[in-house]
Amino acid sequence: MLPVILGHTPAGASTRQTIHYGQEVKSGYFRQYDYGSLENSLKYDSVDPPNYDLSKVSAPVALHYSNNDWLASPTDVDALESELPNVIGKFLVPLDQFNHIDYLWAIDAKTLVYDTAINIMTQY
Structure with a gap:
């Protein structure tokens, strides 16, 4: 792989x-x-x-993040959330080893991320 x-x-x-x-x-x-x-x-x-100027973002935003992401740490996600006016939720991937590349390539990305993301999108 x-x-x-x-x-x-x-x-x-x-x-x-x-x-x-x-x-x-x-x-x-x-x-x-x-x-x-x-x-x-x-x-x-x-x-x-x-x-x-993130205060101008009007679309609902769902933040998906992981503890092992070297490009977007939980601290970065918290800072981003504080700047966005319309965060509808923060979703921590429940797998400690999950990293940035896993959003695309992990064999279990569907159950860990995609299903939740699609469910949220169907609500808007």
């Missing part, structure tokens, strides 16, 4: 998207892409990129 996973990773992520994620980790802010001071000034009218 590992060759299949590695052959499809990072599927759906561009180089710029990966750089943007790194910028957010380094800065500690959830904000728009940092082009550098000069281009930021032209694009954003500020030397720093603006933070995303």
Whole structure:
């Protein structure tokens, strides 16, 4: 299974998207892409990129997370929840080993995540 996973990773992520994620980790802010001071000034009218205004998110949001996710820790999920105005629930995957890649590849992802997610979506 590992060759299949590695052959499809990072599927759906561009180089710029990966750089943007790194910028957010380094800065500690959830904000728009940092082009550098000069281009930021032209694009954003500020030397720093603006933070995303999550208070404007109007759709219901269900947060699914796991304790072993190296890209979205429970602390990150708590911070995100505090910024979003319409969180309908937080759902911890009940398996300590479950990590970020397991949302796609885990053999038990259907019972651990998908069934709950689909059930929630059918309510909206």
